[in-house]
Amino acid sequence: MLKCWPIFLLLVLFSCNNNKTPDLKLAVAANAQFALREIADAFEQETGIAVGITAGSSGKLTAQIMQGAPFDVFVSADMEYPKYLKSKKNYPKDPQVYAIGQLLLCVNINSIAAEQGNRKVAIPNPKTAPYGRAALQYLQGSKDSVWLERLVFGESVGQVNQFMFAGTVAMAVTAASTKHLIDLEHWNVQIVNNKKQEPLLQGALVLNQNADALAFFNFLQSDISREIFIQYGYAVPSKHE
Numbered sequence: 001m002l003k004c005w006p007i008f009l010l011l012v013l014f015s016c017n018n019n020k021t022p023d024l025k026l027a028v029a030a031n032a033q034f035a036l037r038e039i040a041d042a043f044e045q046e047t048g049i050a051v052g053i054t055a056g057s058s059g060k061l062t063a064q065i066m067q068g069a070p071f072d073v074f075v076s077a078d079m080e081y082p083k084y085l086k087s088k089k090n091y092p093k094d095p096q097v098y099a100i101g102q103l104l105l106c107v108n109i110n111s112i113a114a115e116q117g118n119r120k121v122a123i124p125n126p127k128t129a130p131y132g133r134a135a136l137q138y139l140q141g142s143k144d145s146v147w148l149e150r151l152v153f154g155e156s157v158g159q160v161n162q163f164m165f166a167g168t169v170a171m172a173v174t175a176a177s178t179k180h181l182i183d184l185e186h187w188n189v190q191i192v193n194n195k196k197q198e199p200l201l202q203g204a205l206v207l208n209q210n211a212d213a214l215a216f217f218n219f220l221q222s223d224i225s226r227e228i229f230i231q232y233g234y235a236v237p238s239k240h241e
Contacts (some may be wrong), residue, residue, distance in 0.1 A: 001060040003093065007174040008038045008154055009113075011208070012207065013105075013173065014158070015086070016224040017107060018176065019194075021050070021052075022050045022051055022052030022056060022215060023049045023051070023212055024041070024049055024050070024051045024052070024072050024073070024216055025052050025054070025071050025072050025073075025214045026052065026053045026054065026071065026072065026073050026074075026075055026216075027049060027054055027055050027056075027061040027064070027065060027073070027074045027075065027207075028054065028055070028061075028075040029054050029056075029058045029061070029076050029077035029130075029156075029157075029179065029202070030056060030057060030077075030124075030129075030156035030157040030158035030159075030175075031077055031101060031131055031145075031156075031157040031174075031175035031177050032075055032077065032099070032177065032202065033053060033055035033158070033226050034069045034177065034178070034180075034200075034232065034236070035099075035177060035231075035232040036053055037053060039121075039219070039220065039224070039225045039228050040053060040182065040216075042182050042219075042224050042225075042228070043215075043216055043219045046219075047212075048217060049212050049216070050214070051057055051216065053094065055122065055128040055156075055158065055159075056072070056155070056156055057125065057128040057155055057156035057226055058063065058076045058078060058081045058128070058129060058217055059079075059081065059125075059127065059129065060128050060155070060156075061081075062076075062084065062085060065207065066085070066088065066089075067176045068237060070208075071207050071208075072206075072207055072208040072210070072213040072216075073204060073205070073208075073213050073216055073217055074179055074204065074205045074207055075098070075127045075204045075209060075220075076129040076130070076200055076203050076204065076205070077101065077131055077157075077200070078097075078130035078200065078202060078203065079095060079097065079201050079202070079203035079229075080130070081130075081203075082095030082204065082205035082209060083095060083203070083226025085198060085205055085207075085236075087183040091205060091206065091207060091209075092206075092209055092228070093205070093206045093209070093214075093217070093224050094099045095200065095203040096203060096204055096205060096217075096220075097203050097220070098198060098202060098220045098221065098225070098229070098237075099202045099203045099229045099234040099235070099236055099237075100202065100235040100236065100237065101131065101141035101175060101176065101177065101200035101201050101202055101234055102176035102177075102191050102192065102194065102200065102233060102234070102235070103131065103134055103135060103138060103173055103174070103175070103192035104173070104174050104176040104178070104179055104189055104190070104191060104193070104233075105138075105171070105173055105190050105191075105192050105199075106164060106173070106174060106182060106187045106188070106189045106190065107169065107170070107171050107187065107188045108169065108170045108171060108173065108186065108187060108188060109185075109186050109188060110166075110186060110207065119150055119153070119170045119171075120150050120151075120162065120168070120169045120170060120171075121137060121139070121147045121150050121151055121156070121169060121170065121171040121172065121173070122151075122152050122153070122160045122163040122169040122171070122173075122174075123135035123139070123151060123152075123153060123160060123172070123173045123174075124154050124155070124156055124157050124159075124174075125153040125155055125156075126153075128155070128156075128179075128199055129154075129156050129157065129172070130200065130202075131153075131157050131175050132153065132225060134197060134198075134200055135174075136151075137197055138173060138192055138197060139173065141197075147171065152169065152195075157178060157201045159173045160172050160173075160174045161174055161178055161181055161182075164187065165181075165183065167186070172228050173192070174238045175233075176191055176233040177232040177233045177234060179233055180232075188232060192235075201237075202234075204217060204220055206212055221239075233238075
């Protein structure tokens with residue numbers, strides 16, 4: 001289910017929409033786009049409602065929503081952006097945690113970067129990507145602070161992974177949910193276990209209070225969705241939360 005080819009995935013990073021015109025439009029944080037595509041497909045099979053996905057950094061998607069972009073549900077990489085939108089636009093339904101993310105530390109084994117002495121480390125932009133803020137916090141607490149002088153920023157988790165596919169960075173901190181994309185023959189990877197770091201609570205917000213949007217929002221909490229999130233390396237909140 002998780003096996004994909006890198007060239008195909010590069011295309012998917014820019015667009016995750018079905019061929020047919022969607023009935024429901026999702027704004028989805030880049031780290032969650034692959035899990036959400038499977039969840040959207042399961043939802044469509046169950047309901048017949050076609051779902052289109054636009055992926056990007058949570059900050060940029062929030063800006064688009066503030067400017068009137070016609071999304072029905074926002075699936076963020078944190079809770080702060082959904083809470084911000086709720087406070088500004090007074091949506092009736094509160095955002096809910098749908099998954100808990102993890103960081104993935106990736107070290108290049110034998111790349112163009114290593115051969116040329118390029119010791120850059122890629123992380124998502126902390127200004128617009130919650131995983132970028134978490135990655136920066138992790139690196140700031142690292143004993144090897146020299147990496148802070150060698151940062152390059154991707155617009156989102158998706159662009160950080162593009163840097164990795166190209167082999168132009170020596171290290172990257174990305175989302176554990178994208179581990180299945182990474183060539184493990186060229187990268188050493190490990191989950192970041194930083195007990196001092198706040199958990200990456202990822203929240204969803206209903207933007208359009210129609211029946212389809214509310215049905216999908218509820219489907220995000222279903223056993224089907226929870227199992228898919230777990231397969232992609234997320235933890236899931238307990239059902240009473």
